[in-house]
Amino acid sequence: MSRIAALLETLAPIGRNEQGGYDRLAWTDADAAMRAWFLAEATDLGLETEVDRNGNLWAHWRLRPGAGLIVGSHLDSVPNGGPLDGPLGIASAFAAIRSLQEAGASPGSTVSVVAFVDEEGGRFGLACLGSRLLTGAVDPERARALVDRDGVRLDDAMRAAGLDPDALGPEPERVRGSYLELHVEQGHLPVDGSGAAGLAAAGAPLGVLTGIWPHGRWRIDLPGQANHAGTTPMADRDDPVVRAAAVVLAAREAALAEDALATVGRIDVEPGAVNAIAGRASLWLDVRGPDEARIRRVVDAVAAVAGVAPTEESWTGETAFAAEDARPLPAVIRELTGADAPTLPSGAGHDAGVLRAAGASVAMLAVRNPSGISHAPGESAELPDIELGVAALALVMQRVSAYSVQA
């Protein structure tokens, strides 16, 4: 069994639920188990580990002065997520380091592995929290006051996990080096310069991500008149669930018209009784697309149907990665596959996007996902593709860090 296969097998049971999906939300027991695995594996590799003030985990190989190469991703998942979104990048980095060590190689500058905390925002609602805190993109005071569905504050959750929430704050000097994130492909987005949707259609095991689509999230609170389900004539009703249904369909229509993506993944109905017309319905609208104008048009179309102004809960403009930051990824992929590396956008947000917005040098490598399914139990990649990803990471480490190979 290859090293990466063994590492993924080790992680397979952690946070796995009865549906075969993964619940590894930030600061839960499953997250703690993932973090313990990170520290154990890093230590086994002889790396120097540390936890930064925001809870991000670091493992340094041959700490040296000057900017180095940082390879990373995250360990947390969305609720009932897949096995690879996040952990694949970390495990691949460790496997790449192991293969270089076994070949007797040693980096000329520091190679670090980082696991950013709470990338999904699946528990406290704010994605990329670890990298946002690190770069100063979110105020520590706001972060500490975030509350999960059960009313637990982030600072209390961190404290329960043995961290000190009072230490939260920016440490931008940590990402002066180049940041490289390997990630399982998500969806089948259009591959640049080809008619193919996704790496599978393009016949490519690996691809280079060119940036992250703009993305916003809106909350829509629909008022209504609660009433008895058995006694209120249909014509007299002011039913927020009916309005919510119209909003959901309008969002889909508008997204299709604009070649964008619109999703309602959460609806809260109050009071939620089976025999009462609801008094209020709230829904969350996630919209993404190739450019901001399309997204705004989708939201405007939805607002017209909703009859209320959506509340913008988050907005992230387009993040374009710089082609020069991806060096030497295309050459490495060509070397490994014998073909030019396809480039494609990401519809999902990533810590790489946050770091890039803060001025860091970032690149992302995508590993083919045959079904495109992500954030769900069906998320997968073939082992040979994953092993190719590990080989690519190892080659990049060698090229960027002026490795020496011991006799």
Add this chain to the structure above:
Amino acid sequence: MSRIAALLETLAPIGRNEQGGYDRLAWTDADAAMRAWFLAEATDLGLETEVDRNGNLWAHWRLRPGAGLIVGSHLDSVPNGGPLDGPLGIASAFAAIRSLQEAGASPGSTVSVVAFVDEEGGRFGLACLGSRLLTGAVDPERARALVDRDGVRLDDAMRAAGLDPDALGPEPERVRGSYLELHVEQGHLPVDGSGAAGLAAAGAPLGVLTGIWPHGRWRIDLPGQANHAGTTPMADRDDPVVRAAAVVLAAREAALAEDALATVGRIDVEPGAVNAIAGRASLWLDVRGPDEARIRRVVDAVAAVAGVAPTEESWTGETAFAAEDARPLPAVIRELTGADAPTLPSGAGHDAGVLRAAGASVAMLAVRNPSGISHAPGESAELPDIELGVAALALVMQRVSAYSVQA
């Protein structure tokens, strides 16, 4: 202040929430406070109180052999319900007894007040639980195993409230007498033989209910493919929330076409993440109408849109009250208002319907509700109408029970 006004004022703070609605679900602290009030007020009236094996509360005035008159309703509410649905019937019965006692009257046969437990089914999902257990319409074993949203079993909730769930079981001999329930009007349903919708439009403070519309509840589980909201093309999606939206709109269309009532008051979306296409959505469909055929056509139309067969969670056929059981209500109302008593159906289920289905003699008296709003904070009735309802109860008690008035 009239006696009934004082009683309603006493109840006003119990279980009242910040929205001005009432949370008095079965076996909660608020329910316990309502039950304590019942026993205290009955004792103050010199009535003999008892709790039957199913937790229903009884207060007997002058226990005598033979069938008597039972006046009752319930004390629990739906989540965020109104102040009157249930408690108005109990408080009015106590106020009527008080007025008769003050006039020196004494019944020739037993007059009992009953508060049936858990009428709304707002916590454990099964309506009219107290009367169903009493009449043997539900198996005690099934009742004990009912589970609320937090996973609490009914038997544990009863035990925590000091009751013995092992004692649950039928006691049909308790309802050999005539049962009369005073209830706030719910909705504005068509008044028989007039074009009026509801008592307000008919210009009548009181009405006689002729029976309860047939009523069913269905659960519809919509499958889907969970996926990433930012990476899955609209055309590739299998989104159960979109299907749920179509079902909600189809239910409304079908109900309008059939002159029936259809309501979706609860939707559960899994996993309910703001940035993920859901993997499953479940919704509950409540359908009622003047006859079964219309209801079945509504459900069939919804099923065709849903693409799955709805699961029937409950079905109650039409319950017609016998006109002779309402004696002497029409005469009493004519005496009090100078006009013939309007008759109208009930779209809501009641313990009276359960008792009627078990062969008991039942009648229901409705008190005008200007807005028609029920099961919501806006539920109301004017005090003069309520006082007329109390007067009607007192007159019925006199007529039915061969009262003597002491000198």
